[in-house]
């Protein structure tokens with residue numbers, strides 16, 4: 001068990017959380033799977049293992065950056081997500097209501113392969129996917145969430161991902177949410193899986209294949225700057241962060257702009273006892289010009 005802190009240099013703004021990381025070997029390296037099974041079952045869950053009924057693709061490698069933030073409150077939680085893509089990618093389809101294994105969920109669809117990177121289901125469970133290192137895979141990572149978003153808890157989403165044969169996938173991070181519980185993460189680095197049941201200290205979470213260390217540092221610094229300036233964390237600050245062009249409009253700002261790529265969409269999921277809503281902007285969040293309350297008139301609910 002490791003104690004981890006998120007520290008912007010101001011004790012009043014410091015958020016402490018306990019981070020417990022559980023390493024899980026890839027299935028391909030698990031003759032008998034004893035270690036994975038015992039570790040997952042030690043958390044009170046059965047290992048899940050089944051083949052993905054999904055299409056196989058030729059070598060996939062994309063330069064992608066994404067940024068996810070979230071906040072828990074007494075009502076539930078909110079999840080905000082910038083999806084950054086090459087301009088050559090097909091435009092994604094906006095969120096729609098879908099049903100899988102009898103479970104209703106809202107999710108946009110990738111324009112090239114039909115998977116998704118963010119979804120919320122009728123149980124108030126949501127998940128998002130951030131690509132990892134710029135390595136090749138033979139199966140689209142966007143298909144992972146479609147397979148796991150039918151679960152009733154964030155831990156079950158992670159368990160489902162951990163139980164899959166991930167060897168065809170390039171590295172990624174899946175973050176899952178449910179009301180009243182910390183974010184849960186699964187990170188796949190191409191060789192092993194790490195499960196983080198208490199993942200709130202990872203926020204803001206950035207995945208980048210372009211100058212990744214500087215991107216993470218610059219975006220985290222910008223988050224700290226905004227948090228220090230405002231003095232408290234709330235959803236409005238997170239929205240401001242996703243629209244931010246700090247330290248300068250370009251490849252390192254949370255709202256990203258380059259000659260060949262930019263933030264292609266902004267998603268904002270809110271889960272309360274009355275249900276879930278999904279606000280989606282099919283462009284960079286800095287391009288939202290109408291009042292947010294008006295823009296939200298088009299959001300979907302489940």
Ligand SMILES: [Zn+2]
Pocket residue numbers: 243244245255256257284285286287
């Ligand atoms: Zn922008």
